[in-house]
Amino acid sequence: MGSSARLFPRALRVPTRQNDLNALVLRNKIMWARYRSASTSTFGLRDSSLVHHQGYIDGKWVDAEDGKKFSVTNPATSEELGQVADLGLDQTKQAIEAASKAFKTWGKTTAKERHDKLMKFYQLMKEHHEDLSRLITLENGKPLKEAKGENEYSSSFLEWFAEEAVRTYGEVIPCSFATTRNVVIKQPVGVVSILTPWNFPSAMITRKLGAALAAGCTAVIKPPAETPYTCLALADLATRAGIPAGVVNIVPTHSNISDVGRELCENPIVKKISFTGSTPVAKLLYKYAASTLKKMSIEAGGNAPFIVFDDADIDAAVEGALACKFRHTGQTCVCANRIYVQSSVYADFASKLAEKVAAFRVGNGFDDETTHGPLIHEKAIEKVQKHIDDAVSRGAQLIHGGKRLEGAGSFFAPTILAEVPSDADVCREETFGPLAALVRFETEDEVIKLANDTSVGLAGYFFSRDIGRVWRVAEALEVGMVGTNTGAISQAVIPFGGVKESGLGREGSSHGIEEYMNVKYIAFGGL
Ligand code: SIN
DSSP, rough: OTTTTHOOOGOBOOOOHHHHHHHHHHHHHHHHHHHHHHHHGGGOSSSGGGGSSSSEETTTOOOTTTTOEEEETTTTTTTEEEEEOOOOHHHHHHHHHHHHHHHHTTTTSSSHHHHHHHHHHHHHHHHHHHHHHHHHHHHHHHHHHHHHHHHHHHHHHHHHHHHHHHTOOOEEOSSSSSSOOEEEEEEEEEEEEEEEEESTTTHHHHHHHHHHHTTTTTEEEEOOTHHHHHOOOOOOOOHHOOOTTTSSEOOOTTHHHHHHHHHHHOOTTEEEEEEEEOHHHHHHHHHHHHHOEEEEEEEEEOOOEEEEEESSSSSHHHHHHHHHHGGGGOTTSSSSEEEEEEHHHHHHHHHHHHHHHHHHBBBTSSSOOOOOOOOOOHHHHHHHHHHHHHHHHHEEEEEESSSBOOOOSOOOOOEEEESTTTTHHHHSSOOOSSSSEEEEEOHHHHHHHHHOOEEESSSEEEEOHHHHHHHHHHHHOOEEEEEEEESSOTTTTSSSOOOTTTTESBBBHHHHHHHHHEEEEEEEEEO
């Protein structure tokens, strides 16, 4: 589009200057050195016994049977944090057996007993807030403030599901026969496999585990190889909360990920799978799960549209875009991926967004000034760069950032592209990085078509002050979750999940616990 040059003359663009990069590298090194020397215990935690390098099966910490370990790296420094046991197929089977044995008693506890244990687990997460947040920043890279937010979010799932445990009501249904009464009860499904991603090392565990435990299920968790330490610390706290041996089992793995993942989905003892991750992996696991027709919850990829209409409060829309595009440096499934802006407010929105993004401080998450941390690894950087290069080759205009930051750690400059054509790769696939792609549109019908022109549908956002339009657009977007006039939608109390190839089922809310229970109908006859 020819108008782009008018909007952003070269002199006004905000390049990433070399001295900024050098300062970032230096700050990063100083922070890490300071952090390490200040450490009074492993990883600098107040309670160093929360750091585990082994798997957890049937209440015991275990090395891999073949002694293998994998390395976990701090993405802000590229330094190794530690080595974790690389468990394999046999130990996965042992973990499933342990969960099955534990289910015989845990599945029969009262809802009140499970409520009490989950509340204790929740309290322990609060008590160890600083340590758990540090672990997240160390292995995932997100700024400490954001990690603290994640720990709050994560523990809120335990509180929420503790409270839901005691409300899994059944039903009495009026009967068609005079001598019979119909009753419906809910029972835990049994052993659950939980497979989680690295972008929320804590919250994606508790969102699943909290619901599973509340329902009376037992679990085998495969944490991501990038961020196993938070999950292992949570297993420790679950045990301190009095959750019995075998109820929560952790199988960290890296080199055996295909075998372990397949076993967790095919083993006939397992009755349900809950997975958060990419759509291609979700499809593979779904295929495995089909062999024994297991229940499955999937929260897979998104490609969220974020729409700014000409009647929007533009400042609010900019704040919304900052919150939802750049949360965790763009590494969430619900991040805005395509930002559609109506022509008459395009220039205003773009320049206000660029001004705010220019104030970001990218760096080590332990630096108080840091607003945005690193990407998780090199592959993530390559994907962002590929999307930028593709869009620019199709005529998009780079107005901020645009490249990797030199030095240790996997940092990428927060980037804004203007006049992105709607057939660019960034509009078709999730970027999972700090790239805001601005697409111009003219009419409501046009933007709805563009927003829905994708195989996935997790979240969608739009800003408008026209109440009619708010209803129309909220209903028209083919997604599981809509944010109108807000970029922040995630809470424990909401049904989190998508439509189309973004997944199956809902997590959180009162719907979340239902996924872990079977409905059983009992006819009481002969009255
Ligand atoms: C995700 O990115 O998978 C989860 C994001 C959230 O819970 O807000």
